[in-house]
Amino acid sequence: MTTGVSVSKRIGTNADRVGLGAMLVAALCLVALGAKWVSGAASSLVLLLLLLVLIGVLVLALRGGPEARRLLAPYGLLKPGMLWLALFFLAPVWSLLRISLSTKPSRFSVDYNFTWAFQNYSNAFKDFGTQFQHAFVYAAIATVLTVLIGYPLAYVIAFRGGKYKNILLGMVIIPFFTSYLIRTIAWSTILADRGFVVRAFDKVGLVQALEWMHIMDNGKLLNTPAAVIGGLTYNFLPFMLLPIYVSLEKIDTNLVNAAGDLYSSATRAFRKVVLPLSIPGVFAGTLLTFIPAAGDFVNAQFLGNPNTTMIGNSIQDQFLKQNNYPVASAMSAVLMFSIASLVLIYTKIFGTEDLA
Amino acid sequence: MGESAITKNVIELDHISKTYGDFVAVHDANFSIATGEFFAMLGPSGCGKTTTLKMIAGFEQPTSGRVMLDGVDVSSIPPYKRNVNTVFQQYALFPHMTVFDNVAFGPRSKKIDEKKIKTSVMEMLEIVRLAEFANRKPTQLSGGQQQRVALARALVNYPSALLLDEPLAALDLKLREAMQIELKRIQREVGISFIFVTHDQGEALTMSDRIAVMSQGHVEQIGTPEEIYRTPSSLFVAGFIGSANLLPGIVQSRDGDDVVVKLRVGTTVRASAKGAPFSVGDKVSVMLRPERIKPAATVEVEGRGIEGLLTDLVFQGATARLIVRLDDGTEMTCLADSSASMPQIAPGKRIAMTWESECGFVLAGWPDKAGATTTDIDHIESTL
Incomplete structure (x- = not known):
């Protein structure tokens, strides 16, 4: 079990990097879901990844000792705002820009084809x-x-x-x-x-x-x-x-x-x-x-x-x-x-x- | 030095009063300040000293009376037309301007030629030793430096008088002591009258040529630091300036300038009355400065000493502080030379406290809290 302890220790001292990485991955997952980069089974996978990342950070915070918690705290506090912006600002802006370069196949169509339509x-x-x-x-x-x-x-x-x-x-x-x-x-x-x-x-x-x-x-x-x-x-x-x-x-x-x-x-x-x-x-x-x-x-x-x-x-x-x-x-x-x-x-x- | 130079007054307050509704902030202040004088207005907070200063500056108008500046009635003239400048308590430096622009503000208001402004501003920054900080912002300076910018900003206009509102209150003790000397040096260098408001009696005693002691809107006494310390005009002044033992008693007889007072504790003492018209039976207090009292085994000269129980002896380096409880419970303080041998003196023993003939001074009335008012509250506050 010695390797397990040293690994968790290393994660503990690098908890700020882990926290930053987890936040960015989670934000990316939300943009992917919100902007419909993925669909069907893939979106379930992304959702699963998002949950795993969040639970992983939570476990690290609970088990990693006071030093790890101190390093993780700023990202923990940033996360609600960042994730909110990812889902409700970045994803919509992405969709907006994408649609702005799309064309309708026919007048009554509800779908758009991305065609670089400048x-x-x-x-x-x-x-x-x-x-x-x-x-x-x-x-x-x-x-x-x-x-x-x-x-x-x-x-x-x-x-x-x-x-x-x-x-x-x-x-x-x-x-x-x-x-x-x-x-x-x-x-x-x-x-x-x-x-x-x-x-x-x-x-x-x-x-x-x-x-x-x-x-x-x-x-x-x-x-x-x-x-x-x-x-x-x-x-x-x-x-x-x-x-x-x-x-x-x-x-x-x-x-x-x-x-x-x-x-x-x-x-x-x-x-x-x-x-x-x-x-x-x-x-x-x-x-x-x-x-x-x-x-x-x-x-x-x-x-x-x-x-x-x-x-x-x-x-x-x-x-x-x-x-x-x-x-x-x-x-x-x-x-x-x-x-x-x-x-x-x-x-x-x-x-x-x-x-x- | 001609007679005229001494009698020429920059500022004359002609029976000015200021009331806010029912509250009397200043009552009938009537005094003059001479050219080149360092004048302090001293008193506890709320005594009207700052209000008086504001009336001189023009931020407040007197309810009655006149403010004369260089012999001209300026009572109803706004501040910006009066040739006096103020150093504000928190300095009030313009945060968006450099030190140079702060100091140049006054001359620029007067629309003086920019070239002349540059030389006079740099000259003044030289005097306050801040020339190399000309391009800094006030926030980048320490408290003492900001203080000197405020001084330079006021002095660069060469006003008839400089008004300082508790200018050292925001500084720590060390810096304050350094600035006291600095202020005095600058004042001598520019030769402008400084009118200085403070609640710190030590500051007033150290720096001023004359002091006006104020209490509850009244000017209690005006005089040189020595006069005020040696011959206070009232119990308030005696207690406020320095430490004083105030022993209540009743006038028993008069003997020229001296009076014989029978103290409440029973002892009879002689003290100077400086020609004040006390008559037999008057309630008076005998003021004894702690450093003028000497400890002894017994009272040797009739009327020049008092006995009591030594309760405490504190070695303070050059001096030793003796606390003596008189028979009526009054505590007296004595500051003795610690190098003098005091063999029989130890706490718990009965000793005598003696003084020379000119040391006791008689004041009208009894103190509120009978006995000694020996604590210099400001000093204690400032060291905390």
């Missing part, structure tokens, strides 16, 4: 260029607007809120306890052609000015690009406000006092001290707003018109109505990669690792 991508660009453009332009404008609205709001709550801080924050957040859909539909009622907003604008005589600014169109407020952008701005405001609030709240008021003490007016103190220290919050807020806003389809559907469709609407349409999975997948892939590269560029330019 024309799906060129079709996506050719047919839905405008929708892509809408998505990015509307999301960008909405992001800028949320900064312009959210920053002063966060500033007032953080620095002037006093004991009402939490109440004020609550007033911003509580509306968002109701469903996203219902809030958006409520907006369509508010902006409706005979709603009080349009009538008020009409009474005050603002309609012409707003039409000139391309906010109203033909006396209508609903079903305009402005309404879509307004909806996006409203719906994503908390995602901008909260990170900015957190970064402002952290700022020691003595820093502002120190700036004042060093002959800075309130404006200069804000520009040189408060603003730079809150930039990480603005940065986080823009990412949290822009990314989901670019893929949004709810606002364009309820507040827009056929000429304001965003790429999210087109993807939804292709997936659910046209049943054209390959082109829909290609569009999703393009959306994913273009957002990822935009974010990368943005991070490179405004990267904030300097501001710890």
Whole structure:
């Protein structure tokens, strides 16, 4: 039995490598199952392998002594998240990319043949260029607007809120306890052609000015690009406000006092001290707003018109109505990669690792 | 040194008070600080010293009274228009800027020529011995270095006065002692008035030209460290500055500057009253500093000693600490020269504690806790 002991000892001291290996094998098994790399009897085998790996690591942890457990612990803690991502992120992305390069054998077929069909991508660009453009332009404008609205709001709550801080924050957040859909539909009622907003604008005589600014169109407020952008701005405001609030709240008021003490007016103190220290919050807020806003389809559907469709609407349409999975997948892939590269560029330019 | 140089005041507080609702933070503070003076405001937390400092800086407005800076009433002028600078308790360095940019912040606010800024900032960093750290971020510096950046950032503006809010509180004991000397050196070098807030009496005694002792919003006494130590104006000051044995008694008779006090323990002693108008029958306390008392076998001069039971003798190196319990239970402390021979002195024996004629000092009233208030709480706290 001496060899058995020494082998288990060697495994014990290399438990971190065993843990890493087991985690990667388990993740690969889940991707294989989720992305349907295997089928039939083979999938049962993969499932069996997955269970064996998990049980093996468990046995090693229980029998391997404290040193082995210490080495295994990080992988044990990582495993739930990794496996979750393998099954629900990696496998679907794999399927998405695969379908985006597939063709349907016939119009009513439910199966796809993988044919390296890059024309799906060129079709996506050719047919839905405008929708892509809408998505990015509307999301960008909405992001800028949320900064312009959210920053002063966060500033007032953080620095002037006093004991009402939490109440004020609550007033911003509580509306968002109701469903996203219902809030958006409520907006369509508010902006409706005979709603009080349009009538008020009409009474005050603002309609012409707003039409000139391309906010109203033909006396209508609903079903305009402005309404879509307004909806996006409203719906994503908390995602901008909260990170900015957190970064402002952290700022020691003595820093502002120190700036004042060093002959800075309130404006200069804000520009040189408060603003730079809150930039990480603005940065986080823009990412949290822009990314989901670019893929949004709810606002364009309820507040827009056929000429304001965003790429999210087109993807939804292709997936659910046209049943054209390959082109829909290609569009999703393009959306994913273009957002990822935009974010990368943005991070490179405004990267904030300097501001710890 | 002309007379005018001494009497020229940078800051004059003209009967200022500050109240928050019912709470009186500062009551009728009325004193001046001279050019080039190292001035300490000393007191326990909540005594109003920081509030007073903030009123000088401009972060708080006095409820009544005026703050005069260089002879001009600045009571309603915002901080950024006052020519005073503050070193904040936690330094409040700008974390996103380098040491250089931190120090250059004030001159840049004033829109001084960038070339001049560079020389004056480097000069000031030279004075605080941080020139080679100019490009570091504050977080990359130690506590003592951050402290010196804060000093440089304030001093580079050559303010009329520098305000320091417990500047050494965040440092450990060793560093604090080094910084006390450093602060004093920098102050001499730049010749600017330093107004220094602290709750540490040792710090105040070591560094200041004058001290204002504050308690519960009132200025109890203003004077040089020596005056305050030797002739405190109240029981509070006597107990707060250094160690003091406070023995309660009643005035029996007057004899010129001295009074004869019959102590509660029964003994009659003579002590100096410095011309204070005590009359027969007044409740007073006799203050005796532990280091001014000498142990002896018996009281030899009538009125210059007191007997008690030696309960404890602690050898402390240069000195020995003797704890003596008087007949009424009051404990007294005596710091004796440990090299002096004390043959008959051992715990459990009855000994006398004697003093010279000028050592006893009479103060009005009795202490709350009758007997000795001999513990320097800050010192103990700081060494923990």
